[in-house]
Amino acid sequence: MSHKRIQNQLSAYLDDQLSPENRARIEAHLNTCDECVEMLSDFRRNRQCFGALKHEAPPIADLVLPQLSDRGPVRRRLLPSAEEFRRWFFRPVTGGTFAVVSACLLFALVYLNLTPTSDDSLDLYLSEHTRYSVYSTRSEDANDSIDLNGAQSTTNVEEDTDFLLEVFLGE
Amino acid sequence: MPLNTQVADALTKEQEKDLVIRCQDGDKRAMEALILHYQHWVYNIAYGMLGNREDASDMAQEVFLWLWENIGQFKFRSRFSTWLYRIVTNRCINLKDQKKRRQTDPTEIDDSQPWVPIDTETPEKSVLRLEQQEILQKALGELKDDYRKILVLREMQDLSYEELAEVIGCSVGRVKSKLHEARKVLRELVLQFS
């Protein structure tokens, strides 16, 4: 190994980070190279000097503890706050997505005619109402021998239907 | 000099995790234990980075106050200690940048203190040693933040290469080469000031 390559490993040698083989190689070189010996001893001295800078800390805990807020650390919340939701919703991505989805929905309702029309629901209601009324009068017929009652019932159904139609159309 | 910093070695990973979880739940007593455990480490890293005691003490307090509010951000992806050291070193570098910017403002008076020899040094300590320390402190003042950070963490705090890689956010191989570069630059500076 060249002098230069050995030199680049002196730091790792100082920290005992080398394999035994590399270590032995460096030690063999150190026996012959004053420059590397000097560098290593400077590294070692600076390290010791650095270590001596370390000293007892002032009473940090005594100074900090009275200042700790009672509120404590910021907790993780399961649900976002109203403000967080507002900010999330008005991001360009969320807002844009919402706008596009709304536009598609509107298009589908208007042009694909997916929305139930008022006629359909009225028809359904009227037919159901008629069927129910006719059915109930017929079951009454079965218990009643007078034919007149049956005719009367039919009239009632028609009147009911007319009345409901007026109410529905707001007339 | 027996330092309380040595105590930090005694805390197992599980104990550390337990303390952090309790802190995250707002347990002040756990926070107290955590501060007592790490105050010397945090303070000394800040001292190594900033170069004077007053700033180091302020920084250590600031870091723990920040920690109390933000410990929920710690997700146990690394060791708590390495996360904490990253916070300390980064905040120190930010503070230095702020000071540097303020110094360029001519209306601001430069009240930052220069490196001072440690007054707890006993009188019997050799003059040579004090001289060496003064030279080191001067050299550190000239060192770029990246180098200063890795040297403080390695030479003062004795972090392993793996821990250094975690704090700095690079590979162990990069730690090895960076540490060598930093030691070489520091050596040249020290020789220059000698």
Ligand SMILES: [Zn+2]
């Ligand atoms: Zn050599």
